[in-house]
Amino acid sequence: MINMIPRVQNETDHIFREIVKNHGSRIYNLALMKCNQVPLAEDISQETFIRVYRGLNSFRDESHIGTWIYRIALNVCHTMIKKESLLTTRTVPLEDRADLEPADLDSDVQDIFIKDVEKDQIREAISALPPLQSDAITLFYLKQFQYSEVADIMNIPLNTVKSHIRRAKANLKLLLMEVYDETR
Amino acid sequence: MRPDKLHKRDVIDDLLDNSWENPPAHLEQQLMAIPTQITVAQYRPLDRITLFLNTVLILWGVGMVLYFWGPLNHMLGSIIQGIIGVSISSLQFLNHPIAGLIALTGLLFGWVWMDMEKHPGITKV
Numbered sequence: 001m002i003n004m005i006p007r008v009q010n011e012t013d014h015i016f017r018e019i020v021k022n023h024g025s026r027i028y029n030l031a032l033m034k035c036n037q038v039p040l041a042e043d044i045s046q047e048t049f050i051r052v053y054r055g056l057n058s059f060r061d062e063s064h065i066g067t068w069i070y071r072i073a074l075n076v077c078h079t080m081i082k083k084e085s086l087l088t089t090r091t092v093p094l095e096d097r098a099d100l101e102p103a104d105l106d107s108d109v110q111d112i113f114i115k116d117v118e119k120d121q122i123r124e125a126i127s128a129l130p131p132l133q134s135d136a137i138t139l140f141y142l143k144q145f146q147y148s149e150v151a152d153i154m155n156i157p158l159n160t161v162k163s164h165i166r167r168a169k170a171n172l173k174l175l176l177m178e179v180y181d182e183t184r
Numbered sequence: 185m186r187p188d189k190l191h192k193r194d195v196i197d198d199l200l201d202n203s204w205e206n207p208p209a210h211l212e213q214q215l216m217a218i219p220t221q222i223t224v225a226q227y228r229p230l231d232r233i234t235l236f237l238n239t240v241l242i243l244w245g246v247g248m249v250l251y252f253w254g255p256l257n258h259m260l261g262s263i264i265q266g267i268i269g270v271s272i273s274s275l276q277f278l279n280h281p282i283a284g285l286i287a288l289t290g291l292l293f294g295w296v297w298m299d300m301e302k303h304p305g306i307t308k309v
Contacts, residue, residue, distance in 0.1 A: 013219040020215045028207040042211055049215050053222060122203045141200040169196045176199070 016053050019069065024049075026142050027073050033138045034077045035084070036123040044080050048073045070145075070153050074135055125175040126168075133168035136161050238296045242289065249288045253281050 024045065031044035051072050059068060126134050132154070139150045140161075151161045249256070 016219055017216055020212065024212055024215050025207050028211060029205055032205055033203070038208070042208065042214075045207070045211060046214060046218070049218055050222070053218050119203050119205060122199055137200070141197075142204075169194075172196050172199075176196075 012053075012056050016049075016056055019052060019065070020049060023066070023069055027069070029142050030070070030073055030138055031077055033123055033126045033142065034134060035081050036120070036127045037084075040080065040084060044073070044076050047080065048076045051076065064152075067149060067153050070139060071155075074139075074153065078131065121176065122172075125172050128175060129168055129171055132156070133164045133171065136164035137168040137172070140165055242292045242296070245288055245292045246285060249284050250281060253284050256284070 027048055028041055028045045031041035031048075032038065035041055035044065048069070052069055055068075055072070059065065126138060129137070135154055136150055139145050139153060140147070145153070147158055147161050147165075150165075151158045154161065156164075
């Protein structure tokens with residue numbers, strides 16, 4: 001009985017370290033995509049894993065641990081980015097374009113231009129998307145989640161997720177085209 | 185490939201797939217150190233010198249309040265009357281030294297608590 005607590009503690013630490021190995025890079029990339037600032041992405045990663053560690057002992061549903069971790073990460077992202085006042089200043093101009101569809105912008109010429117865009121510009125564009133669109137598209141591409149898993153993490157209907165991803169792609173294409181035009 | 189990702193791929197798909205950034209080398213070490221940091225924070229005993237100094241600080245603060253309570257009370261009353269323009273008779277409870285004692289003790293305990301909280305540094309590993 002005396003050794004019970006340390007044993008459980010060691011198991012928790014072991015599980016936690018496995019989680020860091022498996023999800024650390026993706027959580028960092030999720031944060032980086034959301035805020036496009038390396039120091040803030042590091043802070044978000046740390047805060048996320050501190051919360052994960054503190055909640056690990058009480059978490060029982062192991063089949064949904066990935067969903068749980070990314071839900072924490074998104075919450076931390078929202079809180080910390082809001083503190084940095086990034087969300088309010090960057091999302092306003094795009095709200096009017098939410099009805100755009102990818103088909104509106106498809107063309108081979110545009111595709112050639114966009115291939116020259118740097119990673120930093122992609123992140124800048126993603127962080128400028130409306131929050132729900134950037135959440136959906138970041139989760140879908142970085143973690144390779146299914147649509148249904150993204151819906152579960154974001155706690156919204158499946159079709160809404162598909163719609164957010166579709167609109168996010170259309171907005172990204174538009175934003176990246178603008179970036180390309182400005183830098184050319 | 186995932187069944188629900190069989191949509192027509194375009195250049196945005198490629199861009200997003202290739203936008204992966206490797207985390208800084210120190211980040212994984214910092215994340216791995218979180219259990220140790222939190223454990224240290226949770227089980228860190230309050231060392232005797234800190235306890236002694238904090239007790240002295242609290243007693244000194246309480247003593248100061250009791251000693252200066254009369255003029256302090258008068259000053260507060262004047263300020264309140266100057267600001268809100270009414271008598272402080274409705275704030276009679278402030279006249280009692282116990283009120284000041286409780287208020288300052290609370291403040292000092294808060295101060296000591298913050299002093300203890302910042303040492304483990306678990307939010308910035």
